[in-house]
Amino acid sequence: MRFKLPVDREVRERLDRLEIPFNEYGVDPYGISKQYLGPSLTALKFFFRHYFSVESHGIENVPAHGRVMLVGNHSGGVAIDGAMVHASQFLEMNPPRLAQGMAEKFLNKIPFASQVANRCGHLTGLPEHAERLLADERMLMVFPEGARGTAKLYKERYSLVHFGTGFVRLAMKMKTPIVPFAFLGGGEAVPTISNALSLGKLLGVPYIPVTPWLFAVPIPAKLEVYYSKPMIFEGTGSEEDEVVSGHVEQVKQRIAGLIEVGRRRRRGEPEAA
Amino acid sequence: MKVLVPGLSGRLGKMLAERLLELGHDVIGIDRRPFREKPDGVEMHEIDIRKRGAEDVFRRVRPEAVIHMATVTHLIMQSEDRYRINLGGTRAVFEHSSTYGTEHVIFVGRHTYYGAAADSPLFHNEDEPPMGLSSFPELADLVAADLYAGSALWRYPSFATTVMRLVYTLGPTGHGTLATFLRGKRVPTLLGFDPLFQFMHEQDVVSSLCTALDKRPRGVFNVAGPQPVPLSMVIRETGRTNIPIPEVVFAMMLGRFGLPKLPHGALEHIKYPVTVDGSAFKKATGFQHQYDEKGAMEAYREAFPRPHH
Numbered sequence: 001m002r003f004k005l006p007v008d009r010e011v012r013e014r015l016d017r018l019e020i021p022f023n024e025y026g027v028d029p030y031g032i033s034k035q036y037l038g039p040s041l042t043a044l045k046f047f048f049r050h051y052f053s054v055e056s057h058g059i060e061n062v063p064a065h066g067r068v069m070l071v072g073n074h075s076g077g078v079a080i081d082g083a084m085v086h087a088s089q090f091l092e093m094n095p096p097r098l099a100q101g102m103a104e105k106f107l108n109k110i111p112f113a114s115q116v117a118n119r120c121g122h123l124t125g126l127p128e129h130a131e132r133l134l135a136d137e138r139m140l141m142v143f144p145e146g147a148r149g150t151a152k153l154y155k156e157r158y159s160l161v162h163f164g165t166g167f168v169r170l171a172m173k174m175k176t177p178i179v180p181f182a183f184l185g186g187g188e189a190v191p192t193i194s195n196a197l198s199l200g201k202l203l204g205v206p207y208i209p210v211t212p213w214l215f216a217v218p219i220p221a222k223l224e225v226y227y228s229k230p231m232i233f234e235g236t237g238s239e240e241d242e243v244v245s246g247h248v249e250q251v252k253q254r255i256a257g258l259i260e261v262g263r264r265r266r267r268g269e270p271e272a273a
Numbered sequence: 274m275k276v277l278v279p280g281l282s283g284r285l286g287k288m289l290a291e292r293l294l295e296l297g298h299d300v301i302g303i304d305r306r307p308f309r310e311k312p313d314g315v316e317m318h319e320i321d322i323r324k325r326g327a328e329d330v331f332r333r334v335r336p337e338a339v340i341h342m343a344t345v346t347h348l349i350m351q352s353e354d355r356y357r358i359n360l361g362g363t364r365a366v367f368e369h370s371s372t373y374g375t376e377h378v379i380f381v382g383r384h385t386y387y388g389a390a391a392d393s394p395l396f397h398n399e400d401e402p403p404m405g406l407s408s409f410p411e412l413a414d415l416v417a418a419d420l421y422a423g424s425a426l427w428r429y430p431s432f433a434t435t436v437m438r439l440v441y442t443l444g445p446t447g448h449g450t451l452a453t454f455l456r457g458k459r460v461p462t463l464l465g466f467d468p469l470f471q472f473m474h475e476q477d478v479v480s481s482l483c484t485a486l487d488k489r490p491r492g493v494f495n496v497a498g499p500q501p502v503p504l505s506m507v508i509r510e511t512g513r514t515n516i517p518i519p520e521v522v523f524a525m526m527l528g529r530f531g532l533p534k535l536p537h538g539a540l541e542h543i544k545y546p547v548t549v550d551g552s553a554f555k556k557a558t559g560f561q562h563q564y565d566e567k568g569a570m571e572a573y574r575e576a577f578p579r580p581h582h
Contacts, residue, residue, distance in 0.1 A: 023566065025502065027503065027506065029500040031503055124392060129394055
């Protein structure tokens, strides 16, 4: 990138406080680049603070240092959930943290998408990447619902679809705390009425979400993220499915509970005891 | 120690020969190419490693160690012959080493063994299979030579085998695939893709070979130095101009406009990264690189400034 995109001053300061081993050129061993993070987080800051005015709750539950997995629900037909949690960790944690998402495999085949995602820390969702990042004491952002989760329709926006089990096995193997979080409002920002599967296939992506105004351009709905206390599961990660599924269910229940708390607040009901 | 080096006549070979002599070794080279600027003290045999004359050299010299550098990379040489050199030559090296009492054989392989693909992980471990073959079948001989060398670990228990998978080299001699790719004023890349490239300064490559020679680790090892950097950065820091071209156009341009005629799979290597985890080698031998990524790029830039025409 020879042309210079604007970088917000707060973002610049926070970039310098990230606990990531950038080299002299501002690039870390995974190719994460300050040159890309600066403009992208500047844009995300606008969306986080002004466009969606994201409200986050319980950020004190997130460990300030060391390996951790943020595990949450998908909300919204495009990745605004991931983007806003990424922004929340960067703008609201002290020192700031870089939440690294695990990108869908198709992304790496798309020009620019792969480049930008990789430079911002969102590597392809491979177990090898996840393990290596955790071993390097990074923060991973995981959506166990996968693409099935972003494909949720407006009417399904508060539901959870099937959770994969890989994330719990990984957390156990890598002795990593899981911080469950709930993301609310994505379904309002991008109210998907249908998913265009064949159009998606044509473009090399799983689907294209269709909204009442056709395109998945998010409207400035109120977004919220609720972080819960870390959960730690002892073990090796090679336990039987039965054991692991139990842990997955606990995480899923915790997230469902957070969603319920958020829904009540959104409806203006008093918080449950 | 008597060190026999098949494939010594390259630019990297010269650097290696000089270092081995400094360390007090006797250096014997075999290469079918003439060794220009051969350092004094090197005993050179201009012969094909697969020919009887090469075996005679083994018989007469009886080297304690062999550093096998006589393989040809898929990205530079495109011919039927390459297959025979890489496989037949490697076989000859190991068989003669066994017959004539060598104690240690080092196979100098490449990190491109792992291949480049959209779904391949960063920082490969040694136990990963060569997944890149499906997209780039031309890699087969390189992979086969590497696996063949690895099989010497159980086939020839009489000597130690070290298989090294080295990252790209970059430095003042301009040796290697990456250095060759960067030679011109403008460097074509694929629009929208900027893979990480992992390289080591040539002197560090030579150091890693000498360290392996000294420590004799048995096994297969990735060998890496500093962290990888994006290709666009390598191009910029070596003073070149990045020319991003859409992939469809690029594929049509191969073999024309001064671009080499490469198999389509070769494009994967400027589209996706091949990076390796070199920690096992460092742990086994204590190897440390001296030049960081900046040092290697600067050394190349000084030796090969941006051409004017």
